[in-house]
Amino acid sequence: MPNTKPFPPLALQLGVFVIAIILFTLLIKVDGELSWTMAVGHTVLYWSMLGGFLLWARRLSNNN
Structure with a gap:
């Protein structure tokens, strides 16, 4: 099955x-x-939240 994502x-x-x-x-x-330190901490926090959301969205799209 080809990857059409x-x-x-x-x-x-x-x-x-x-x-x-x-x-x-x-x-x-x-x-x-x-x-x-604070700038890097904020960046890691924001991007980890975004990455978690994108992984969740990818998992949802793979289930359909």
Whole structure:
């Protein structure tokens, strides 16, 4: 059965994910008065929540 899911390859997903994490950390650091530790902590929190949601959405789409 061919893979007809609309998701890009895993390597592309990971590359975009890493670039987005770096940019998001820099954005938080430049925008706020937070330390680097706080900026990285906020970034990890936000992206782990987004990643969990995307995994949940992928699991739902695979069940249908």
